Amino acid sequence: MKAARFYGGKDIRVETVPDPVPGPGQVLVRVKAAGICGSDLHGYRANQPGSQAPRTSGHELAGVVEALGSGVTKLSVGQRVGVEPLIGCGVCDYCQAGQYHLCDKLEHIGGARSGGFAELTVAPEDKAFPLPDHVDMDDASILDVLAVAVHALTVVPVEPGDRVAVVGTGAIGLATAAMAAIAGAGDVAVLGRRPGPLSVADELCGATGINVTEVDPVEAVMEWSGGRGANVVYEAVGGMANTLNSSLLMTAPQGTVGLIGVFREPTPIDTRAVLRREVTLAWVWSYARRHERAEFEIALDLLSSGKLKAAPMITHRLPLDEIAHGFDIADRKSVYNSIKVVIHP
Numbered sequence: 064m065k066a067a068r069f070y071g072g073k074d075i076r077v078e079t080v081p082d083p084v085p086g087p088g089q090v091l092v093r094v095k096a097a098g099i100c101g102s103d104l105h106g107y108r109a110n111q112p113g114s115q116a117p118r119t120s121g122h123e124l125a126g127v128v129e130a131l132g133s134g135v136t137k138l139s140v141g142q143r144v145g146v147e148p149l150i151g152c153g154v155c156d157y158c159q160a161g162q163y164h165l166c167d168k169l170e171h172i173g174g175a176r177s178g179g180f181a182e183l184t185v186a187p188e189d190k191a192f193p194l195p196d197h198v199d200m201d202d203a204s205i206l207d208v209l210a211v212a213v214h215a216l217t218v219v220p221v222e223p224g225d226r227v228a229v230v231g232t233g234a235i236g237l238a239t240a241a242m243a244a245i246a247g248a249g250d251v252a253v254l255g256r257r258p259g260p261l262s263v264a265d266e267l268c269g270a271t272g273i274n275v276t277e278v279d280p281v282e283a284v285m286e287w288s289g290g291r292g293a294n295v296v297y298e299a300v301g302g303m304a305n306t307l308n309s310s311l312l313m314t315a316p317q318g319t320v321g322l323i324g325v326f327r328e329p330t331p332i333d334t335r336a337v338l339r340r341e342v343t344l345a346w347v348w349s350y351a352r353r354h355e356r357a358e359f360e361i362a363l364d365l366l367s368s369g370k371l372k373a374a375p376m377i378t379h380r381l382p383l384d385e386i387a388h389g390f391d392i393a394d395r396k397s398v399y400n401s402i403k404v405v406i407h408p
Contacts, residue, residue: 065408066181067386068117072110075387076117083177083185085132090191092146096204097179098123098377099393099404101233102325107390121406122148122171124179125194125203135188144191145203146179147210147359148172149349161352179204180386182408192360195367201380201405202366202373205234208403209362209371211323212238214350216246217358219321221295223247226288228313229270230280230306231299232260234376234403235323237267239297244268245370248295252287254280259400263375284313294318297347301325308333316340323347376403383408 066080085091103120128142138144148171151163158166172178172186194203212235221227227243229236232255240253245268252271253264261272273283284293292315300306301324310320311332322344332344350358365371378401381389386406393404 064182065383066119066177067121067383069106069120070117071106073107073387073390075390077384077386080181082183085130085185087133088135088188089132089185090128090135090138090144090188091130091132092124092126092144092184092186092191093129094121094124094126094179094181094184094408095200096125097121097406097408098205098208099389099406100207101235104390104394107394119177119181119184120173121179121181121184122173123205123207124148124172124184125200125206126179126184128191129183138188138191138193143194143196143200143203145194145206145359145363146172146184146186147190147192147357148174148178148207149351150176150187150190161355164349164351180383180406180408182383192363194363198363198367199374201377203363204405205373205376205403206359206362206366208234208376209238209366209373210350210359211235211347212242212371213353213358213362213365215239215297215321215323215347216242217353218347219295219297219319219345221246221248224249225294226250226252226291226315228252228254228284228293228296229299230254230296230310231324232257232264232402233299236297236299237264237376237402238371239299239323240264240270241268241371243295243297244270245365250287252284252293254284257397257400260402263402266375267372280309281312288315291315292318295321297321297323299323302327308336311337311342311344314340314342317342319343319345321345321347377405378402379404381406
């Protein structure tokens with residue numbers, strides 16, 4: 064089969080490798096669509112080989128079951144599936160409690176395990192979720208993104224009527240804004256630097272777009288909220304951005320900031336500015352289960368029902384042979400006006 068092999072930095076080669084073979088309890092999936100995640104870009108930008116190079120990345124994926132390993136009973140060959148990439152050990156306290164995203168031995172399809180930037184990959188049976196016929200394969204490939212947004216609302220719930228501000232217009236920020244609207248937010252504002260994604264925020268959930276290149280973000284949110292601030296703020300930028308303090312400052316007294324973005328360096332907080340307003344800072348990491356249901360499955364239900372939309376966030380689609388160009392498109396967003404890039408193996 065063909066697979067993209069990541070040798071470090073921008074050295075991405077499409078090579079022929081042996082077909083994977085599903086083991087007991089696993090299925091072989093012919094990948095139809097795989098999204099490029101912001102976390103995939105970290106190694107791409109680092110321009111140095113990782114400890115596991117070369118490897119095949121891609122943890123956002125959907126496809127068709129090609130073959131069954133022994134003991135598989137809930138899926139059949141030819142079935143369309145979305146693949147949840149998180150695989151815990153299954154026996155630790157966190158896994159037993161359904162919080163496998165906190166497992167010390169957590170692995171990812173597309174991380175320690177070969178991923179979706181290939182014609183074929185292997186997944187555990189319980190991580191392959193059947194897709195309704197009407198769910199588009201490209202849309203299903205970014206269920207991982209939608210599941211993060213579901214988890215953000217699990218950790219930091221939105222109450223009906225809340226004013227919600229989302230800082231960041233990547234796919235996760237946009238999906239989180241849409242989830243806030245589904246939860247009954249009275250008003251949603253999305254803050255970003257590019258007009259394109261801000262218009263998508265309006266398309267997804269009628270959110271007010273605030274271009275932070277034109278206005279001070281804190282002052283703009285205060286004006287939007289009538290001087291009160293947002294009840295809930297989700298920070299979905301991270302990286303090297305200086306957005307955490309501004310997120311705290313635009314939050315209303317006794318409001319909450321949900322930190323989704325992953326910062327690459329320690330980020331100072333001006334505690335004096337938020338202490339007397341009793342602002343809560345909550346940490347949002349990946350996703351797992353909400354009560355008895357996988358948040359990935361909840362995201363699939365919302366996508367299937369039309370309450371959550373993925374298509375407006377997908378701006379580019381490329382074949383596997385052009386994956387290096389796809390990463391360039393995903394990396395240089397301002398040049399290509401990209402949000403989510405999907406690869407078709």
